[in-house]
Amino acid sequence: MRKILSKQFLNSFQKIYSFSYLKKIKEKKTNKNSLIRCFFTKNEKFIQQAKYLRYQSFSKSYGLKNDQKIDEDYFDNHCKHLVAVDEKNKVVGTYRLITRETQKKCGNLYSDQEFDLVRLTKLKTSILEIGRVCIADDFKDKWVISNLWKLIHQYSIENNYNYICGVTSVNTNKVDISLLYQTLNESNFLAPIEYQVRPRVSYPIVENIQSQPGVMIPKLLKTYLKMGAWVCGAPYWDREFSAADFFTLISIKNLSEKYKLRLS
Numbered sequence: 001m002r003k004i005l006s007k008q009f010l011n012s013f014q015k016i017y018s019f020s021y022l023k024k025i026k027e028k029k030t031n032k033n034s035l036i037r038c039f040f041t042k043n044e045k046f047i048q049q050a051k052y053l054r055y056q057s058f059s060k061s062y063g064l065k066n067d068q069k070i071d072e073d074y075f076d077n078h079c080k081h082l083v084a085v086d087e088k089n090k091v092v093g094t095y096r097l098i099t100r101e102t103q104k105k106c107g108n109l110y111s112d113q114e115f116d117l118v119r120l121t122k123l124k125t126s127i128l129e130i131g132r133v134c135i136a137d138d139f140k141d142k143w144v145i146s147n148l149w150k151l152i153h154q155y156s157i158e159n160n161y162n163y164i165c166g167v168t169s170v171n172t173n174k175v176d177i178s179l180l181y182q183t184l185n186e187s188n189f190l191a192p193i194e195y196q197v198r199p200r201v202s203y204p205i206v207e208n209i210q211s212q213p214g215v216m217i218p219k220l221l222k223t224y225l226k227m228g229a230w231v232c233g234a235p236y237w238d239r240e241f242s243a244a245d246f247f248t249l250i251s252i253k254n255l256s257e258k259y260k261l262r263l264s
Contacts, residue, residue: 035087036139038147040080040155047081049091050134057134061171062241071132078105082151084135084144092136093144095152098129099159111167114236115197115247126162127249128155133220145223146262153263156252164250168221169243170235175218177235177244178206183215184231191230195249199236203244224248228256 041047054071079102084093098109109129111117120127130152135144156164170177184190217225225231227250235244255263 036084036092036144036147038082038084038093038144038151040082040151042081046083046085046091047076050081050083050094050096051076053091053094053136054132054134058241062169062243073110075102075106075110078102080155082148084139084148086139092139093148094132094134095130095148096132097152097155098131100125109165111165111197111247114167114201114238114245115199115232117197119194119196120165120249123163126160128152128159128161128164130164130166150263153252153255162252164252166224166248167236167245168218168224168248169238169241169245170218170221172203172242172244175216175244177203178209179212179215180217181205181234182209182211183217186211189225189229189231191232191249195230196233197247199234199245199247201237201239203235203237205234221246221248224250226256227259228254 048070051070051072055066055069058071059065075098076096080097080099082095082097083091086092098106103109103124109117109124109127110131111129117124133145133148152164155161170180190196221231229248229250232247232249235246238245
């Protein structure tokens with residue numbers, strides 16, 4: 001009898017301890033996130049931090065290396081920079097937005113470098129392009145990216161954009177791209193033909209391979225698909241970074257109900 005009671009007591013204690021421990025972790029995350037601010041910035045200090053965060057992320061994931069230890073290109077001088085900043089004024093998350101004004105100054109979208117977007121020509125002034133998303137390792141929970149997306153959604157509505165597009169990179173050393181593309185196709189995630197784009201350098205997709213259940217879709221791409229995004233055709237092959245880049249397009253009016261509520 002004593003053994004049974006001891007066992008019951010131990011099980012109860014473990015449950016209470018586990019619940020208490022999980023509660024503390026949740027409270028810790030909540031406290032950490034409550035100190036984060038998300039905003040658009042022109043402050044050079046924050047923009048440089050964002051570029052450094054991007055470099056760290058791309059270096060880790062794709063082997064990016066340069067002496068400056070920042071990730072930047074021509075678009076950075078003309079785009080809108082969105083950042084998440086912690087209580088120490090350190091950038092812990094970032095997106096950049098290619099707006100109509102950016103398109104006018106740069107002549108095109110970033111995606112034009114990788115894809116022929118001729119079918120989307122008439123839509124371009126109503127497309128907001130997002131990219132260069134990075135979240136610091138200690139903040140890779142839904143809170144940071146959700147709050148960055150609230151500002152992206154708000155900006156798109158206030159400035160009369162109908163679509164949000166972007167290039168989503170997938171590491172070819174970690175994912176079977178042919179199998180992933182087949183899964184996206186079979187799951188009806190591909191865009192209608194009138195919205196499809198053509199990669200300027202095509203990834204060598206192996207066709208007619210045997211389907212496999214439970215194919216893992218990379219987290220960021222999966223999030224966009226949950227929002228209601230289309231994948232607009234076959235991926236671009238970025239040999240330098242061992243990446244397959246998928247062009248995704250989200251119709252703002254066709255956002256899933258779940259994300260309409262979450263982002264409003």
